[in-house]
Amino acid sequence: MSYDIIGDIHGHANALTALLRKMGYRERDGVWRHAGRQALFIGDFIDRGPGQLETIRIVRGMVEVGTALAVMGNHEFNAIAWNTEDPQKPGHYLRPHSDKNHHQHKAFLAETAEQPALRQAILDWFLTLPLWLDLPGLRAVHACWHPTYMAQLATKLQVGQRLDLKLLEAACRRGSQEHRAIEAILKGPEVKLPDGLQFRQGDQMRCEARTRWWEASAVTFRTAAIVDRATEPTLPDTPVPADVRFGYDGDKPVFVGHYWMDGEPKLLTPRVACVDYSAGRGEPLVAYRWDGETDLDGRNFIAAK
Template sequence: MGYDIIGDIHGYAEPLKALLEKMGYERQDGVYRHASRTAVFVGDLVDRGPAQREVVDIVRRMTDAGTARIVMGNHEFNAIAYATPDGDTGDYLRPHTPKNQGQHQAFLDAYADDSAGYRDVIDWFKTMPLWLDMDGLRIIHACWDREWIERVVAAYPTAPYVPPTMLEAAATKGTWEYEAVETLLKGKEVALPIGHVYYDKEGNPREAIRVRWWDETAETFREAYMGPESHRDQVPHHDIGGAHLVDYAVSEPPVILGHYWLEGEVGPLSSNIGCVDYSVAKGGPLVAYRWNGETILSVANFVWEGSSVGGD
């Protein structure tokens, strides 16, 4: 049994269909299926792109039929929190601020005249696990942080599925569940040296940066920084001392991620860590990794639809 792990789609149905067909999936009775392989989606099906419902429908038909599996992305988590009232405050778990609404507008528009369909798709998002730990292969949206995973497992018997109590806690800043979901679905952050500030895309000052948690070659904060390239020169050259690293031994099963909006040449991040998000919503390719049981990831097993450095 092989798995084809497919990157963040963000509402772009055309590259999804083309990539499935390139990998030998055929649409039968409305469901894409492969004679001998299973697709795995890394989450972030929605927000941004022009075909929100079509992407959801394609992927959901596959997971319902057992021709695909999926893990939750931060965009699905946010969509659930956006749709869920906060029992304590009467607001929503993710407040409907202009910023939060703006990030979610394409999805909201797609379901604007179909409240039953909206509730139904949110209910489906709630069935997505935070990670998949399969025989010899692991899948998570952003960061396989064993300590957070173990804490979630110890506290929530339904793990890796998110019960309502955990959803509420994870939507509340200051809880450990918030930190856990931030790390697992959005990636590890490291506090900057005291006195240093980083301004994000919205111009908000931040005292921490997201990091290349797999990159043992990064020696400084600037080298370990993960985010828009145009902001990298804000990040100091101070020695990071390995604070960005998440312990993931080379002897552990390969883990495949999405989330990171990578650019440039497609290939593994390390011998057993790979990422299949190459920024389809910014004109990059939709990427998949075709896993056949290997313990060391191979650049030859990446496939993609759309333009990429290195050719197609």
């Protein structure tokens, strides 16, 4: 099978249809399809953009008919948790309704405000999405391929790496093993910066940074922590904790999204490609066109907006 692995859409339905069309997909009977290829969506369909429902209509329609596969992103996980009451704290939700969380989710809430049944159907569908896919020639996960955490979750997941409400609840409890594992898989491992160092990420100041987990040689704060350009030179060249130092040397390529890359799409390593080039803030939506290769080729990226 040949796959087109499509990055984080974040409600930018026009970029999605432009990219599908550019790759030779056409809409027939309300579903986008390709004669010889299958799409694979890397998660984060929702939040931010102006076409939340249209994006879901396209992605869900393709998955249900089998012209696409999809994995769950942290935004789909968060959407379910936002809408699920905490069984231990009636009146509260598994994802707290804070101003920050509301701000992140408001485009989806606004578009579904008048259609509670449709919103619920969408959230029920989100819950059926696998956390990762391990296909015959490739692997797909929203943020991080992490064999240790995946093994820990294996006995708790439903068939096909799917969550249920019990595991969702456990994963929303800070400090639990489930929380650590699912955070790493859907958001990527993070490391606390030393000496009170802070950096700007989006509109907030943070003291925990994402890491270049795909890079086995990224073992110090300077080389492993993903921070803004101004902060980079201030990072010490001292080792990061062992649990964020692992790299990826599997025999199949891994595709991820999530990392808000910018510029010309390029491979992270010959075995790891990120397809998120910030369509969520109006940059082009990116895909990688895969035809069975084990070592990836940077020329196989394609973009549209």
